[in-house]
Amino acid sequence: MKTEILRPLGLPAFRRVWLGQALSTVGDGMFVAALAAAVLEDRSGSDLGLVLGAESLALVAVALGGGVLADRLRRSRLMIASDVLRLLCVVGFALGAASGPLPLAAVLAAGMGFGSGLFRPAHRALLPTLAPGLLPQANALLSATSRVAMIVGPALGGLLLAVSSARTAFWIDVATFAVSIVALLGIRDSRPQREERTSVLADARDGFRAVLDRPWVAAIIGQGTLQLILVMAPMLVLLPIHLSAQGQIDQYGLMLGLQAAGSAIGGLAVGARPPSRPGTVGVLGLGLGAVQLVCMMTGAPIPWLGFSVLLTGLGYGLFGVLWASALQRSIPDELLGRVFAVEMLGTYALEPVGLALAPLAADLLGLRAVLTVALVALAVTTVVPLFVPGVRSFADPAPAAPTESTDARDFGQAGPRSGATTNG
Secondary structure (H helix, E strand, O other), rough: HHEEEEEHHHHHHHHHHHHHHHHHHHHHHHHHHHHOOOOHHHHOHHHHHHHHHHHHHHHHHHHHHHHHHHHHOOOHHHHHHHHHHHHHHHHHHEEEEEOOOOOHHHHHHHHHHHHHHHHHHHHHHHHHOOOOOHHHHHHHHHHHHHHHHHHHHHHHHHHHHHHHHHHHHHHHHHHHHHHHHHHHOOOOOOOOOOOOOOOOOHHHOOOOOOHHHHHHHHHHHHHHHHHHHHHHHHHHHHHHHHHHHHHOHHHHHHHHHHHHHHHHHHHHHHHOOOOOOOHHHHHHHHHHHHHHHHHHHOOOOHHHHHHHHHHHHHHHHHHHHHHHHHHHHHOOOHHHHHHHHHHHHHHHHOOHHHHHHHHHHHHHOHHHHHHHHHHHHHHHHHHHHHHHHOOOOOOOOOOOOOOOOOOHHHHHHHHHHHHOOOOO
16 A cells, blocks of 8 residues: 555656655645744734735635636746746745735735645646545655654744744745755646637636535535634634733644644545544544633643644544545535535635634734634534535435326426436
């Protein structure tokens, strides 16, 4: 099994991109820890929320356009352009932008989000060119590497914050982007061939229709929207604020690493042994974040807080693998990319609002009040979706069996209409 997963590394093009992205992802983890520390050094938690919100907003805004460009341009060149943009933004932070005018920090953070929105679809679309015939192994290797890098990166970021400074972490992140750019310069992919041109709006409309035709998909996307603005965004932005207030901001990198470790454990667990009710396991997995909320509300010691963050990541990993697998299984291939785009927009569109408002609400109402609201919202949004048909199984509900009095001819006529929700 181990040898099988490593087979893509025998392909020079894949190996180049894999190595560049492994180092760059480590740099991304360092950047997250360094950015929070650099902003909070001279600014308030509200300012951190605005900076993180700007990055998230830019990512969401460009996501659909990034997918369109990835199908029209050489994907390796689009990825290089994205890396160059993000490298320049990190250079700005390394030169002290976090302590300069707030609009400058927000613009640079938005540049990071904009670059990520361009990079992600191009990277996923380039994979078949890099590893033809080995896509399952390549995806598994990339996923495992990403999880490990997101553990190592924040941990290194936290270490640098303890022994040096955020600027050192930023400069190392600049170097990882440079390595990624050099690796991508050696890729010889061609521009995608398109048989016909369709408008972005028409493609998006079909994606929205595919989601609305499946109430369980729409319910989970709606759940994601509510949880991100009311639960996940507050947990994300209030965690470093909580640690800073206790004089333990140097532990933030460790917390990010623990969350990534939990996510890896959860994903591997359900990947190795899928549950019979994937929707139930996935949705309830998100509810594990309640432990972290309680620990933050009560000022629990660092070991307990770290364990709760690990559980939060575990829940994210359980849900992420089961949800993505369900969509890939249930949505026709010709609609899958657009459904993922709609899912990303629907789930993350309001995250910037949550990131910006959570610190403001904490200043006005107190940290405990905001965390209490998040806890109640998490409970409601975890339980309610389980009553939507199809959510517990993460699949379209089976059509109702015909009654004994149903005439065979009538059933034959009704079949195609009643089967509108089935996937061929």
